Amino acid sequence: EGYPFNPCLTEAQYKEMESKVSTTLSGLEGELKGKFYPLTGMDKAVQQQLIDDHFLFKEGDRFLQAANACRFWPSGRGIYHNDNKTFLVWCNEEDHLRIISMQMGGDLGQVYKRLVTAVNDIEKRVPFSHHDRLGFLTFCPTNLGTTIRASVHIKVPKLAKDMPKLEAVADKYNLQVRGTRGEHSEAEGGIYDISNKRRMGLTEYD
Incomplete structure (x- = not known):
């Protein structure tokens, strides 16, 4: 602030x-x-x-x-x-x-x-910094709200061979798929960073 x-x-x-x-x-x-x-x-x-x-x-x-x-x-x-x-x-x-x-x-x-x-x-x-309607304020608008990104590094070798399927499953559950070195990076050895996509309009518990 x-x-x-x-x-x-x-x-x-x-x-x-x-x-x-x-x-x-x-x-x-x-x-x-x-x-x-x-x-x-x-x-x-x-x-x-x-x-x-x-x-x-x-x-x-x-x-x-x-x-x-x-x-x-x-x-x-x-x-x-x-x-x-x-x-x-x-x-x-x-x-x-x-x-x-x-x-x-x-x-x-x-x-x-x-x-x-x-x-x-x-x-x-x-x-x-906090806004009554938007929640906690961040540089990137996608992080507004709770600002929480909960992620796991998980090995999914079979899904890694079929990216469209992996992304379809992730979209179904409002999840985001990234490489292990962060946004815009590639996966290494079939290991992906899987995290929640939504931060705004939800509580931390949600």
Whole structure:
């Protein structure tokens, strides 16, 4: 709250937000306790390993670049993660904050509980932009509303050979199919990122 979206941010605002986010997250405790790592000055090998492990974002794709959302890269960008790397916060990627809860296995309840705990704690320190009709505000209109994208990485080798069928099944249940490296990426070894497509007009429970 209080800052424009990425295309309108100045470099000074990027850096100011990075500092504010780092300070805010340093107050997290327990399972959420961790460390903030600025992208500026980060070792390239460390950065690539975090990307390969699906923990860190890359510089925006051609769509974000066309929207002028990658200016001053990597200034003002960073990542926070706890010791177990089950809780992460991306600073100034596509949105000002992207709060992530993740872990191996199928315990979705634990993943969601961790997310709710973190969001409630962070929101006490830095208020989020919210609209009475649209819900929480985000850079991309497809994320308006709850802003929650719940995804699983799942191997579906047979469906991977028949993309039209996979996409038809996904559409039937309002799901989105992506590659394992995010939007506009390819699947690797028949493993896809499957997530909910709708965020607006639904509650978090829905």
